[in-house]
Amino acid sequence: MQEICSKAIEIIVEEANIQQVYTPVTICGDIHGQLHDMITLFETGGECPGTQYLFLGDFVDRGYYSLESLLLLLTLKIRYPDRITLIRGNHELRQITTVYGFYDECLRKYGSVNVWRFCCEVFDYISLGAIVGGPGGVFCVHGGLSPDIDTVDEIRKLDRKQEVPHEGPMCDLLWLDPEDVSAWAVSPRGAGFLFGQNEVSRFSYANNILLIARAHQLVMEGYKEMFQGLLVTVWLAPNYCYRCGNVASILTINDDLLRDYKVFKHLNQEVSQAPTNKPVVDYFI
16 A cells, blocks of 8 residues: 555656646546445446546545545556546545544554555645646636635645645635625635635636536535536535435536536445444534
8 A cells, every 4th residue: 555655646746736637527526435436437437548537536534445445546546647637625634534434444444554644645745626628628626716816826836735724725725615605704614615606707707717616515416506607516426425315426528618417326235335343424524
């Protein structure tokens, strides 16, 4: 595992804060350790490298196979570095993973915390966002916008190679949510703010962006467009936490920047049931 993490860091450290991604590409939201559903994703969207993928973060926590899910993504990144792009989510943080399952999973499966430490080192180097299709294209981020960020170029100047601070623009990009508000508002998550159509319109106009694609929030229908199609939330983990009953979706952006959503359901319970010694996780952030 240490060798895989080290090799992944060698590749990811050379990538920019905002990765340039060419079309066509399939965009995927939170998977949260639901390995069998990730396999269904590749069956639905096509195997890599035939299909290019962009994952919007939250690879770990909550699901029963976070370690295996992350390992699959890292090995794909090592094997096909130009065909898979990873973006950091708010669960690729040391503090969050010690509370919400990944730390305990690594300790249970390996008997030490070294594997968790190796993975957290990888997290520190993962990009903060991506631009799909160049000018006039799609801005991709895990959470949302920031009141401290007006342009994509400002994100490019951030020092991402660190544990995410508790506040500020880097934190906002991973934590913030869209809502029907007229101005920046306090988030009920306890971290950051809510942003509305006015903020999305200003950011999109200033940066020549057609669409903001993000994840971070459970969407029962798999995806949800907001603000007259300027923003979409995509969600990858079906039957979230093995009990929510939601479907999953993936978003493909083609060469003409047109959107194609594919929706799929959770595998049957016999295939993806929990390990017998794994307690059920009962939180939703």
